[in-house]
Amino acid sequence: MIVDDHNGRDDVRLRPALDAVAAGQWQVARESMVPTRTDFDRRSYVSGVLAEAVVGVRQRELRRRRLTPGEQIDTTYAWPDVWVAAEPDNPDAHLVRARSLLIRAWEVGRTGWAEGINERSLPEFVRLTELAAIEADEAARLLPSDPNPWAFRILLSIPLSAERPAMEEAWQEVIARDPGHRMAHDVKFLYLCERWLGSHEAMYHFARTAAATAADGSPLHILPICANAEWSARRPRGGQTPEQRWAGAEFNADLDNALDRWFRVAQTRHGMWHEDANTLAYGLWRAGRHAEAKPVFAAIGPYATASPWAGTVRGRRLSFRMARRAAMRGGLLRT
Incomplete structure (x- = not known):
């Protein structure tokens, strides 16, 4: 099977829109965002993939060289910058620009989410993340009912190393508007990971508490699987091996819960459906439960998420x- 990398995946409306905005047509982004003002889950997804479409030729040039001391990148040329300038009272424009500025900040930092920030690029990274925070605040002001600017604020807490009370304040704003907001749970989960500002214990506690209190059909049942994947990538020395943990009774109960209370009963696909389905398929693979992984992979199709x-x-x-x-044929070596 050929893996399809397009961020629009199987969304027949969004795929051509992303191709258009990558060419600078911000009006197409506006048309894509307007219907999301009352669908906060889709708003989270659409604003995120639109923002990712900003990374183009000039960002690739930045990756090939280091910024000189004091150098700043242009924050007026990209289509979200032009959109905000053209429609300064549009909350959609400010939300997308906020998210695009953080993506541009990570591009400048060069090393990405997993490794941290290039020291030489740190001043410009900070400037861009601060601009992103300003844009998020404006998006929240213009559409007060939207939880997404607050969820984005939680995400910004990670690179800015915000203290936990500040993160929790943004979290309370989100859940007051949408208690099951998938992106907000994802970014708070990241904040609580050991690789960022938390610990394995805090990560697992948050993930399992969220899953235990989630309704049937909620994608929050996938969070303990996310936690096990994160633990396996950054496990402490000594103790259990990843193979032992994936085979353990507690983790297999988490897999049963995600299958029975989310994947098999959900009536609709949420914005992060492909990310969550890929995580479930990965967990089933690592646990050697190939037959149960087969329908998950069939539903995923060619859309392998990072x-x-x-x-x-x-x-x-x-x-x-x-x-x-392994799922389709019944068994392969796991890694």
Whole structure:
């Protein structure tokens, strides 16, 4: 199977829109965002993939060289910058620009989410993240009912190393508007991970508490699987091996819960459906439950998400294909 990397995946409306905005047509982004003002889950997804479409030729040039001391990148040329300038009272424009500025900040930092920030690029990274915070605040002001600017604020807490009370304040704003907001749970989970500002214990506690209190059909049942994938990538020395943990009774109960209370009963697909389905498929593969993984891979199709596959020894594409083959044919070596 050929892996499809397009961020629009199987969304027949969004795929052509992303191609258009990548060419600078911000009006198409506006048309894509307007229907999301009362669908906060889709708003989270659409604003995120639109923002990712900003990374283009000039950002790739930045990755090939280091910024000189004091150098700043242009924050007026990209289509979200132009959109905000043209429609300064549009909350959609400010939300997308906020998210795009953080993506541009990580591009400047060069090393990405997993490794941290290049020291030489740190001043520009901070400037861009501060601009992103300003844009998020404006998006929240213009559409007070929207939880997404607050969820984005939680995400910003990670690179800005915000103290936990500040993160929790943004979290309370989110859940007051949408208690089951998937992106907010994802970014708070990241904040609580050991690789960022938390610990394995805090991560597992949050993930299992969220799953235990989630309704049937909620994607929050996938969070303990996310936690196990994160633990396996950054496990402490000594103690259990990843193989032992994936085979353990507690983790297999988490898999049963995700299958029975989310995947098999959900009536609709949420914005992060492909990320969550890939995580479930990965967990079933690591646990050797190939027959149960088969319908999950069938539903996923060719859309292998970066997480969790990119963290495997063999990389995203090969590991996804290996796991899918194991599910379809009944058994392959796990990694």
